[in-house]
Amino acid sequence: MFINYECENHVYNVSVERRKDHYFITYDNAEYKVEAEEIKSGHLKIKLGDRIIKSVITKGKEDKFVFVDGDVFKVKNVELTGARKTKKKKKEGTLDSPISGKVVNVKVKKGDKVKKGDVLMIIEAMKMEYIIRAPYDGKVKKVNFKEKDQIEIEQNTVELTKEEEA
Amino acid sequence: MFEKVLIANRGEIAVRIIKACQEMGIKTVAVYSDVDKKALHVQLADEGINLGDPTPIESYLNISKIIKSAQDVGADAIHPGYGFLAENPDFAQACKSKGIKFIGPSPDVISLMGDKIAAKKTMEQAGVPVIPGYHGAKQDNASLVNEGKKIGFPLLVKAAAGGGGKGMRIVHSEDVLEESIESAKRESKSSFGNDTVFLEKYIDKPRHIEFQILADEHGNTIHLFERECSIQRRHQKIIEETPSPVMTPKLREEMGNAAVKAAKTAGYYNAGTVEFMIDGDLNFYFMEMNTRLQVEHPITEMTTGIDLAKWQLKIANGMKLTLKQEDLIQRGHAIECRIYAENPSNGFLPSIGTLERVEAPTGPNVRDDTGIYAGMEVTPYYDPMLSKLVVSSENREESINKMIWALSRYVVLGVTTNIPFLQKVLSHKEFKAGNITTHFIDNYFKDWTIAKEGLPIAAIVSLAVYDSMHSITQETVRYKESDPHSPWKHVGRWRMGVEE
Numbered sequence: 200m201f202i203n204y205e206c207e208n209h210v211y212n213v214s215v216e217r218r219k220d221h222y223f224i225t226y227d228n229a230e231y232k233v234e235a236e237e238i239k240s241g242h243l244k245i246k247l248g249d250r251i252i253k254s255v256i257t258k259g260k261e262d263k264f265v266f267v268d269g270d271v272f273k274v275k276n277v278e279l280t281g282a283r284k285t286k287k288k289k290k291e292g293t294l295d296s297p298i299s300g301k302v303v304n305v306k307v308k309k310g311d312k313v314k315k316g317d318v319l320m321i322i323e324a325m326k327m328e329y330i331i332r333a334p335y336d337g338k339v340k341k342v343n344f345k346e347k348d349q350i351e352i353e354q355n356t357v358e359l360t361k362e363e364e365a
Numbered sequence: 366m367f368e369k370v371l372i373a374n375r376g377e378i379a380v381r382i383i384k385a386c387q388e389m390g391i392k393t394v395a396v397y398s399d400v401d402k403k404a405l406h407v408q409l410a411d412e413g414i415n416l417g418d419p420t421p422i423e424s425y426l427n428i429s430k431i432i433k434s435a436q437d438v439g440a441d442a443i444h445p446g447y448g449f450l451a452e453n454p455d456f457a458q459a460c461k462s463k464g465i466k467f468i469g470p471s472p473d474v475i476s477l478m479g480d481k482i483a484a485k486k487t488m489e490q491a492g493v494p495v496i497p498g499y500h501g502a503k504q505d506n507a508s509l510v511n512e513g514k515k516i517g518f519p520l521l522v523k524a525a526a527g528g529g530g531k532g533m534r535i536v537h538s539e540d541v542l543e544e545s546i547e548s549a550k551r552e553s554k555s556s557f558g559n560d561t562v563f564l565e566k567y568i569d570k571p572r573h574i575e576f577q578i579l580a581d582e583h584g585n586t587i588h589l590f591e592r593e594c595s596i597q598r599r600h601q602k603i604i605e606e607t608p609s610p611v612m613t614p615k616l617r618e619e620m621g622n623a624a625v626k627a628a629k630t631a632g633y634y635n636a637g638t639v640e641f642m643i644d645g646d647l648n649f650y651f652m653e654m655n656t657r658l659q660v661e662h663p664i665t666e667m668t669t670g671i672d673l674a675k676w677q678l679k680i681a682n683g684m685k686l687t688l689k690q691e692d693l694i695q696r697g698h699a700i701e702c703r704i705y706a707e708n709p710s711n712g713f714l715p716s717i718g719t720l721e722r723v724e725a726p727t728g729p730n731v732r733d734d735t736g737i738y739a740g741m742e743v744t745p746y747y748d749p750m751l752s753k754l755v756v757s758s759e760n761r762e763e764s765i766n767k768m769i770w771a772l773s774r775y776v777v778l779g780v781t782t783n784i785p786f787l788q789k790v791l792s793h794k795e796f797k798a799g800n801i802t803t804h805f806i807d808n809y810f811k812d813w814t815i816a817k818e819g820l821p822i823a824a825i826v827s828l829a830v831y832d833s834m835h836s837i838t839q840e841t842v843r844y845k846e847s848d849p850h851s852p853w854k855h856v857g858r859w860r861m862g863v864e865e
Contacts, residue, residue, distance in 0.1 A: 216833075255724070257778045265820075267823045270815075
């Protein structure tokens with residue numbers, strides 16, 4: 200069977216086939232022949248050459264979690280349909296909220312000119328403060344939240360027009 | 366002894382206290398907010414009372430609801446745990462006036478120690494060394510900026526009512542001083558309802574070392590040695606150990622005496638902690654006294670063999686201390702790691718979600734103080750600490766190795782945790798050498814991210830095998846592959862493993 204795993208915006212094309220007591224896994228032009236058993240629910244013991252891999256796998260609502268050698272990876276099984284998945288690239292100097300929380304202070308209003316590093320908005324979550332700063336010089340086009348508003352992770356806080364475009 | 370104790374807290378500390386009560390044959394009452402209905406502390410207690418709305422001020426910080434709950438169930442004492450109402454003198458007073466025993470010191474002492482300025486003055490007068498700073502009443506921005514300039518940079522802005530890093534800012538230069546003062550005031554206001562701040566000289570190569578105190582209500586006070594809590598992120602401790610690698614018998618005696626003096630000066634009883642800052646030349650300064658059980662109390666329990674939670678109950682019940690200072694000894698070395706639902710690769714931002722799987726390591730001298738279980742939701746309402754992993758061994762090196770081993774076998778799936786980060790910190794050569802300060806994380810792990818080399822082959826192989834084992838299509842593959850004489854040919858439909 201062919202499976203595509205997505206982890207950290209990377210897609211891994213893997214094929215696996217069971218023949219007698221072995222599993223044959225193909226990934227990145229290499230074939231791995233392993234012996235494997237599920238020693239208890241979700242706990243795998245896999246023999247790959249002279250290496251023993253012990254891992255724990257759990258299915259969440261959408262994701263799978265793999266625990267191996269103390270590290271945890273969050274993985275999704277994905278269907279590839281036609282076009283290659285484009286990698287999501289994090290915007291530089293994002294004005295999106297890093298956290299779900301409550302807006303405790305809005306420092307700017309529409310039309311304000313701001314300098315790079317100026318504080319635009321302060322969000323509080325779990326009794327900590329997160330400060331949204333201007334990533335560049337510019338002019339405030341729109342403020343999307345007011346004080347005491349609830350804000351969700353990755354929601355846009357303030358729309359800012361860059362100085363040279365303003 | 367008390368018949369019934371209400372625990373005005375949640376998470377691992379509520380669980381810890383419930384277990385201590387159960388050992389002593391005391392009935393327990395849990396309180397919980399709407400999102401904590403299925404929490405571990407509620408499952409374990411004999412009775413549970415719903416406080417309603419998860420917002421802390423409506424639930425775990427709501428004095429009148431908690432007092433009423435205690436009266437309704439006939440609890441004769443309340444244990445506040447740490448955080449929430451643990452250091453709120455109004456709460457202690459409210460308990461007292463309703464004839465319910467507050468398990469902790471008197472309201473007056475909480476009040477004195479909660480006011481960091483008054484606490485420092487009291488200690489200074491008693492001859493306990495304190496850090497230079499401005500602890501005055503002038504709280505307008507201009508005066509504070511002026512005082513800050515006098516002290517010099519770097520300096521620290523701290524909430525007078527603060528603790529746990531809330532309302533605290535380090536200021537390196539004058540141009541951000543006012544902004545930092547404002548921010549500290551706001552955070553302090555929202556966390557403690559009080560926006561008084563003070564300014565302090567920032568100590569070079571500082572270590573955070575604290576002493577555990579036990580005092581009964583009959584004037585007997587002892588200390589149970591030190592805890593080194595220098596490894597902090599965002600001013601919150603993440604790794605604690607005892608003994609401190611920098612401690613000498615002479616310094617321990619001096620600091621221990623100072624801690625006992627501080628507690629006696631304040632008229633302290635029950636369990637408490639005197640926090641000191643130590644500089645690069647091992648000068649020590651009184652920082653504050655925490656009038657409650659500390660998060661990191663288990664390492665003291667592991668090395669002294671003394672159960673602090675049980676002593677809190679005994680002392681509150683009027684018992685005299687049977688422990689004598691000269692009889693106490695530290696055995697071996699203990700380390701605690703705080704397991705947080707947070708992402709160290711992304712500024713330690715809290716991570717929320719469903720815990721899909723939780724498996725704690727077990728073994729000799731491995732202790733897991735936990736408030737979580739598989740299937741539980743981690744919500745954004747409260748502190749993201751999930752559990753505390755504690756180990757002890759004959760010496761520091763063995764404890765570090767044991768902790769690294771235990772962390773590597775601690776399975777928490779569903780939310781991002783700091784477990785891989787903790788392993789990296791413990792493996793760091795400067796940590797192993799004992800060269801730690803409160804700047805350790807900033808110095809060595811400032812922009813730390815989990816090495817993004819993608820999925821290792823071990824993970825890919827595991828996933829593929831798992832999916833193959835649990836796939837419906839597998840049966841046809843196996844059927845075709847089997848030899849013509851195989852008994853599988855005749856068994857019809859069958860399935861590998863069991864669907865989860």
